[in-house]
Amino acid sequence: xxxxxxxxxxxxxYVGITRCRGIPAEQLPARMAxxxxxxxxxxxxTPFSDIAPNxxxxxxxxxxxxxxxxxxxxxIWPDAPAFHLYLCDARTPDGADWDCSTRGFLTRALAxxxxxxxLTLKAAFEHEFLLESxxxxxxxxxxxxxxxxxxxxxxxxxxALHEAGLEPETVEPEYGVGQYEVTTAPALGxxxxxxxxxxxxxxxxxxxxxxxxxxxxPKPDPSGVGNGSHVHFSLIDDxxxxxxxxxxxxxxxxxxxxxxxxxxxxxxxxxxxxVAPSPxxxxxxxxxxxxxxxxxxxxxxxEAAIRVCPSTDPDPVVQARTFNLEFRPxxxxxxxxxxxxxxxxAGLAGIRDGLPLPPACEGDxxxxxxxxxxxxxxxxxxxxxxAALDALxxxxxxxxxxxxxxxxxxxxxxxxxxxxxxxxxxEELCAQYxxxx
Numbered sequence: 001x002x003x004x005x006x007x008x009x010x011x012x013x014y015v016g017i018t019r020c021r022g023i024p025a026e027q028l029p030a031r032m033a034x035x036x037x038x039x040x041x042x043x044x045x046t047p048f049s050d051i052a053p054n055x056x057x058x059x060x061x062x063x064x065x066x067x068x069x070x071x072x073x074x075x076i077w078p079d080a081p082a083f084h085l086y087l088c089d090a091r092t093p094d095g096a097d098w099d100c101s102t103r104g105f106l107t108r109a110l111a112x113x114x115x116x117x118x119l120t121l122k123a124a125f126e127h128e129f130l131l132e133s134x135x136x137x138x139x140x141x142x143x144x145x146x147x148x149x150x151x152x153x154x155x156x157x158x159x160a161l162h163e164a165g166l167e168p169e170t171v172e173p174e175y176g177v178g179q180y181e182v183t184t185a186p187a188l189g190x191x192x193x194x195x196x197x198x199x200x201x202x203x204x205x206x207x208x209x210x211x212x213x214x215x216x217x218p219k220p221d222p223s224g225v226g227n228g229s230h231v232h233f234s235l236i237d238d239x240x241x242x243x244x245x246x247x248x249x250x251x252x253x254x255x256x257x258x259x260x261x262x263x264x265x266x267x268x269x270x271x272x273x274x275v276a277p278s279p280x281x282x283x284x285x286x287x288x289x290x291x292x293x294x295x296x297x298x299x300x301x302x303e304a305a306i307r308v309c310p311s312t313d314p315d316p317v318v319q320a321r322t323f324n325l326e327f328r329p330x331x332x333x334x335x336x337x338x339x340x341x342x343x344x345x346a347g348l349a350g351i352r353d354g355l356p357l358p359p360a361c362e363g364d365x366x367x368x369x370x371x372x373x374x375x376x377x378x379x380x381x382x383x384x385x386x387a388a389l390d391a392l393x394x395x396x397x398x399x400x401x402x403x404x405x406x407x408x409x410x411x412x413x414x415x416x417x418x419x420x421x422x423x424x425x426x427e428e429l430c431a432q433y434x435x436x437x
Contacts, residue, residue, distance in 0.1 A: 038064050
């Protein structure tokens with residue numbers, strides 16, 4: 001670290017935005033034990049800085065305490081200070097974990113999963129975004145041209161992620177004009193959420209340094225493509241083995257993973273309130289968008305809400321290690337911690353109840369008749385955030401995943417967000433969210 005180096009102490013909130021406070025880096029050793037104070041009414045901010053009605057008021061404060069293993073320092077830009085960041089745990093003045101922390105929500109969910117099953121989650125996000133720049137020319141989807149137009153930035157992203165210890169795997173062109181996707185290697189437990197939060201911020205920083213902006217809004221334009229944040233995951237035992245796969249079953253899915261999938265499908269409408277949590281999310285989430293509009297399970301079916309991604313490697317050992325599932329409704333306006341925590345809770349509910357694997361849907365569920373969908377147990381997902389919040393409240397099991405104050409305050413923030421957005425046309429809605437995300 002150098003003189004003038006500023007370290008950011010950061011946390012990801014209800015609306016999936018990473019907030020921070022900065023300190024001179026030389027103060028870090030003194031801040032590691034107790035961090036910095038933060039007025040928790042800030043957790044009630046919408047994406048537009050409106051503060052929703054909340055139970056805290058101006059008095060209550062928590063400590064944002066740096067997590068040593070999340071320390072990130074990227075210094076690859078000679079004309080800019082290093083990007084230096086620590087994620088934080090929110091703790092009450094007596095040192096306890098704050099019950100409304102998004103990272104704490106995931107940590108508690110993982111603890112429940114492990115206590116009940118001896119398993120943990122290994123997961124990675126797909127990070128889709130649009131690059132905004134007057135100098136960026138349109139290029140056909142998925143092409144070498146699209147990549148070479150951003151060659152310096154693509155190199156910066158790969159190098160920055162590597163320097164941050166985030167194990168980059170792909171930097172690639174996507175379907176939309178100016179749309180790209182970045183993936184990193186999967187991580188175990190809460191580190192998967194940490195890695196997702198930091199990856200997005202590193203991508204944003206790399207784009208900034210090249211005079212561009214990375215936009216992670218779920219739907220930057222009503223007539224354009226949406227940005228998803230799909231989650232690939234598997235269940236791992238204490239010996240590090242992937243227990244998601246069973247080659248003897250027609251689906252390739254093990255018994256414990258079958259029940260996990262069934263729980264996710266059962267609670268999918270309620271999950272939308274946490275994983276597709278913005279009014280603009282519902283311009284992306286729906287049939288024929290490859291983002292899913294129904295609570296369904298499939299094998300290699302990108303219109304299914306949760307699908308099997310079997311390994312193509314002929315080696316059975318490699319097949320077992322790399323076999324994974326994909327959860328497709330999430331978008332980047334959701335906190336990665338809430339996404340993974342809700343996924344774990346839903347899957348664990350399926351395991352506890354011994355639910356059977358739902359029938360695999362082939363093709364788009366929207367192309368089935370209502371009677372066919374009913375026979376397969378496929379339900380339509382909420383079409384608005386309001387409907388998703390109602391579905392969360394109507395699902396007693398799902399509503400119980402959030403501590404009472406967290407549920408109350410989260411619903412208040414999201415309902416305020418709905419109210420703020422109600423006056424906007426689709427074009428204005430997309431523009432406002434593109435500005436923030």
